[in-house]
Amino acid sequence: MTTTTIIGLEVHVQLLTNSKIFCGCSSAFNPHQPNVQTCPVCLGLPGSLPVMNRRAFELAVKTALALNCDIAPFTKWDRKQYYYPDLPKGYQISQYDLPFSDDGALEIEVGGEGGGTRKIGIIRAHLEEDAGKNVHDETGRGTDSQVDLNRAGTPLLEIVSQPDLRSPQEAKRYLEELKLLLTYLNVSDCNMQEGSLRCDANVNLHIHQDDGHKVATPIVEIKNLNSFRNVELAIEFEVKRQYEEWEKTGKKMGEVAKETRGWDAARGKTVPQRGKEEASDYRYFPDPDLVPVTVSAELLDSIRATLCEFPADRRERFKGTYGLSDYDARVTVDQGQAFADYFEEVAGLCGDGKQACNWVTQDVLREMNERNLSIGEFPIRAAVLGNLLERIAKKQITIKSAREVFLELLAENPSRRPISSAHIDQIIAEKGLALVTDTGELEGVIAEVVGKNPKAVADFKAGKQAAVGALIGQVMKAVKGADPQTVRTMLVEKLGNP
Amino acid sequence: MAAQLTPADVLKVAKLARLKLSDAEVGDYTAKLGGILAYVDSLGEVNTDEIEPMVHAVELSNVFRTDEATPSLPREAALSNAPKTDGQFFLVPQILDAE
Numbered sequence: 334m335t336t337t338t339i340i341g342l343e344v345h346v347q348l349l350t351n352s353k354i355f356c357g358c359s360s361a362f363n364p365h366q367p368n369v370q371t372c373p374v375c376l377g378l379p380g381s382l383p384v385m386n387r388r389a390f391e392l393a394v395k396t397a398l399a400l401n402c403d404i405a406p407f408t409k410w411d412r413k414q415y416y417y418p419d420l421p422k423g424y425q426i427s428q429y430d431l432p433f434s435d436d437g438a439l440e441i442e443v444g445g446e447g448g449g450t451r452k453i454g455i456i457r458a459h460l461e462e463d464a465g466k467n468v469h470d471e472t473g474r475g476t477d478s479q480v481d482l483n484r485a486g487t488p489l490l491e492i493v494s495q496p497d498l499r500s501p502q503e504a505k506r507y508l509e510e511l512k513l514l515l516t517y518l519n520v521s522d523c524n525m526q527e528g529s530l531r532c533d534a535n536v537n538l539h540i541h542q543d544d545g546h547k548v549a550t551p552i553v554e555i556k557n558l559n560s561f562r563n564v565e566l567a568i569e570f571e572v573k574r575q576y577e578e579w580e581k582t583g584k585k586m587g588e589v590a591k592e593t594r595g596w597d598a599a600r601g602k603t604v605p606q607r608g609k610e611e612a613s614d615y616r617y618f619p620d621p622d623l624v625p626v627t628v629s630a631e632l633l634d635s636i637r638a639t640l641c642e643f644p645a646d647r648r649e650r651f652k653g654t655y656g657l658s659d660y661d662a663r664v665t666v667d668q669g670q671a672f673a674d675y676f677e678e679v680a681g682l683c684g685d686g687k688q689a690c691n692w693v694t695q696d697v698l699r700e701m702n703e704r705n706l707s708i709g710e711f712p713i714r715a716a717v718l719g720n721l722l723e724r725i726a727k728k729q730i731t732i733k734s735a736r737e738v739f740l741e742l743l744a745e746n747p748s749r750r751p752i753s754s755a756h757i758d759q760i761i762a763e764k765g766l767a768l769v770t771d772t773g774e775l776e777g778v779i780a781e782v783v784g785k786n787p788k789a790v791a792d793f794k795a796g797k798q799a800a801v802g803a804l805i806g807q808v809m810k811a812v813k814g815a816d817p818q819t820v821r822t823m824l825v826e827k828l829g830n831p
Numbered sequence: 832m833a834a835q836l837t838p839a840d841v842l843k844v845a846k847l848a849r850l851k852l853s854d855a856e857v858g859d860y861t862a863k864l865g866g867i868l869a870y871v872d873s874l875g876e877v878n879t880d881e882i883e884p885m886v887h888a889v890e891l892s893n894v895f896r897t898d899e900a901t902p903s904l905p906r907e908a909a910l911s912n913a914p915k916t917d918g919q920f921f922l923v924p925q926i927l928d929a930e
Contacts, residue, residue, distance in 0.1 A: 357899060366906075371904055470925060624894045
């Protein structure tokens with residue numbers, strides 16, 4: 334008997350607008366000053382008239398295009414009725430039967446090196462307004478709940494995937510790729526702490542029995558997933574729970590209502606939540622206050638023109654242009670657009686993509702993380718690192734010396750001021766790191782080292798190749814910046830082949 | 832002619848709206864709402880066989896506003912119609928997870 338895990342994700346993304354979706358109130362995250370970003374429209378007062386935010390619509394279309402969705406030529410808004418204290422109108426303005434986009438896909442990389450890609454279908458993406466925020470009394474003393482409507486009416490894009498994901502790891506990978514794409518498009522800041530990106534997961538199992546029958550377990554929607562790690566953990570938990578539940582009760586899909594469960598991160602388990610109302614209970618109907626939108630070819634073209642290179646294309650280009658491996662291309666691109674831009678600038682300046690990648694993904698990333706800096710705040714700018722690495726390519730310094738300069742540049746800079754290339758010259762001069770390939774200067778030192786180390790010389794002559802290493806080390810110590818390759822050649826020549 | 836509104840329909844709608852109705856009220860609203868529906872149902876007398884359904888009552892499209900933040904209401908004004916506040920938040924009876 335085998336089981337297949339079936340996962341579909343609903344992602345809500347807050348769009349990067351200045352104002353709310355149907356009114357001019359600021360859409361800034363502001364939990365510390367409750368109820369200061371409201372007006373008659375988002376409070377749902379009688380007689381107020383919502384008007385669609387053009388920017389929100391355009392950002393939504395831009396995202397849908399990037400997700401390979403079809404854009405509907407005609408779209409409208411509907412009222413989704415339900416009763417909850419954070420929803421002042423008693424309905425949410427959303428899209429029901431004519432969403433502005435549908436039938437897209439997002440390609441994700443699965444597995445390790447050469448693991449291939451999988452295309453995850455997107456059922457639809459539609460626009461809607463956010464609700465407010467309830468603040469519950471946690472003391473259990475039964476006092477009132479507080480409602481803050483600052484967030485009510487914030488533009489949300491809901492992106493619904495097909496149930497194409499087959500493991501918790503794939504679900505996490507999909508979310509990472511989606512988030513990366515959204516930040517590349519600059520349509521959302523995707524800040525999960527501030528609720529700019531929220532995710533619900535629909536999970537069930539297909540159990541393939543030995544007699545050839547397939548059984549589907551009831552679908553469970555998991556809410557309250559506030560990090561990608563928690564999405565992974567919650568699905569892992571749910572897979573195990575549903576299997577055990579099926580073994581115990583034998584209940585199949587269709588025999589019980591779809592259940593909503595919440596993820597309790599502290600206890601590491603999903604717990605039942607309120608019964609989900611059937612879709613028909615939302616009593617959708619067209620919002621008479623909002624007029625439909627027709628999307629012309631001109632509008633589509635103008636939005637398409639704002640699209641940038643997508644992360645997946647950029648990975649491919651990095652492999653082709655800079656000779657990066659699958660792994661290196663992924664690490665470089667997945668750190669975000671600014672980081673990949675930084676890499677490209679360094680690679681362009683030093684003319685060695687592989688070298689640039691090693692430095693950026695190892696040295697720069699390590700120091701960034703240690704100092705808790707973003708790439709934008711990192712004091713060694715791409716131009717300076719490019720300049721440093723160019724000196725390696727031109728055989729002016731060794732990689733080892735470059736690393737010394739790199740750390741010195743950072744150490745010298747507690748105030749996080751940007752560092753200029755002139756600093757590099759200064760450190761190379763002060764520390765005598767300039768690569769010495771001048772054989773005249775090296776000859777005397779080599780003669781001296783050979784004279785002082787008769788045992789190593791004898792060992793080498795007796796056939797112990799490794800003995801030359803100690804001699805090279807001593808020469809390098811005496812002449813900082815000596816080119817190890819030149820030193821080796823000269824030493825071997827002087828000692829004569831064993 | 833639409834099907835007759837039943838007390839069960841009224842109870843379902845009341846539940847969705849979180850309203851608690853007495854038996855007498857269920858009877859009262861079944862009659863009154865039924866009357867409204869019957870009135871609206873008179874539209875059914877119009878022959879619409881050859882007419883495309885409309886998705887919207889207004890023949891306008893593409894009405895947008897520019898994405899500019901404009902001043903909001905002062906908090907005091909925003910809260911002024913609320914039955915209960917603490918000066919910062921709207922207050923509602925404790926929300927329970929389970930029903």
